[in-house]
Amino acid sequence: MAVFDVTSSDGIARNEVNQYEMGRYISSNEAVWRILNFPIHKRHPTVIHLSVHLENGQRVYFTEVCPHSFLSPSSTWDSKNKKWSRRKVGQSLSDYPGIKSTDAIGRVYTVHPNNSECFHLRLLLHEVPGPTSFQYLKTFEGRICSNYKEACQVRGLLENDEHWNATLEESAFMHSPRMLRDLFAVMLQVCAVSNPNQLWINHQENLSEDILHQVRIQQRNMDLEFSTEILNEALIIEDKVRSLGGSD
Numbered sequence: 001m002a003v004f005d006v007t008s009s010d011g012i013a014r015n016e017v018n019q020y021e022m023g024r025y026i027s028s029n030e031a032v033w034r035i036l037n038f039p040i041h042k043r044h045p046t047v048i049h050l051s052v053h054l055e056n057g058q059r060v061y062f063t064e065v066c067p068h069s070f071l072s073p074s075s076t077w078d079s080k081n082k083k084w085s086r087r088k089v090g091q092s093l094s095d096y097p098g099i100k101s102t103d104a105i106g107r108v109y110t111v112h113p114n115n116s117e118c119f120h121l122r123l124l125l126h127e128v129p130g131p132t133s134f135q136y137l138k139t140f141e142g143r144i145c146s147n148y149k150e151a152c153q154v155r156g157l158l159e160n161d162e163h164w165n166a167t168l169e170e171s172a173f174m175h176s177p178r179m180l181r182d183l184f185a186v187m188l189q190v191c192a193v194s195n196p197n198q199l200w201i202n203h204q205e206n207l208s209e210d211i212l213h214q215v216r217i218q219q220r221n222m223d224l225e226f227s228t229e230i231l232n233e234a235l236i237i238e239d240k241v242r243s244l245g246g247s248d
Contacts, residue, residue, distance in 0.1 A: 046104040047104070047106075047107055048106045049107060050107065050108045052108055052109055052111055052118055054117060054118055054134075055134040108125065120147075120148035120151070121137065123152055124137045124148055124151060124152060137151060138151045139151075149194075153194060153195065158194040161193055161199050164191065164193055164199055165203075167187075168183070168199070168202075168203045168206065171183055172203070177206065177208060177209045180203070180207050181237055184199075184207060184237065187199070188237075204231050208226060208230055208231050208233070208234035211230050211234055212225075
């Protein structure tokens with residue numbers, strides 16, 4: 001075993017641990033507090049981290065201590081008898097006689113907007129009172145939405161895309177369709193567009209004019225109009241989106 005010591009340029013050995021112990025000051029109040037073994041600090045109320053997951057996407061852990069994957073504020077896990085028991089300490093619930101609850105609070109983990117479905121699910125969980133199922137969160141005024149983002153839109157939880165519509169309309173007068181497609185890719189990646197499909201439908205012809213012109217020249221027919229093939233070719237912006245950091 002090798003032992004090293006730090007020596008300054010003037011040849012004096014420096015022991016930082018010893019210097020810390022010699023320089024530490026404990027007041028009489030702190031000394032008495034520690035001698036009597038009083039708690040030094042505490043946090044109140046208890047904060048419980050709550051994860052967000054899509055339907056059937058939760059993580060389940062099986063351990064010898066507690067084989068359950070849920071937590072109830074009105075129950076505690078009896079590790080000796082391996083069962084759940086009603087809390088004996090806490091505040092009584094007026095609607096449920098004989099049941100007590102603690103003042104622990106929950107905090108939901110944040111979700112990155114790139115994880116679109118989970119991000120909008122988290123938004124719905126904060127805005128919809130008393131949800132009973134995943135389908136309940138997708139339902140609004142009797143209408144079942146196809147995904148959580150659509151559910152947020154019909155509830156008015158997302159901003160509309162009028163600003164992005166105006167941006168593309170103004171840019172169409174000054175820039176080429178290729179530059180418009182680059183701008184559209186940037187919007188998709190970093191601008192959190194609420195309804196990308198509708199934004200594309202509104203401006204698909206402006207984004208595809210150069211492709212239509214090329215096809216007209218190749219086929220020597222200047223009367224050709226927009227077709228599904230031409231519009232789909234303008235949508236090939238995957239490389240541009242990936243270069244901006246996108247993965248979908």
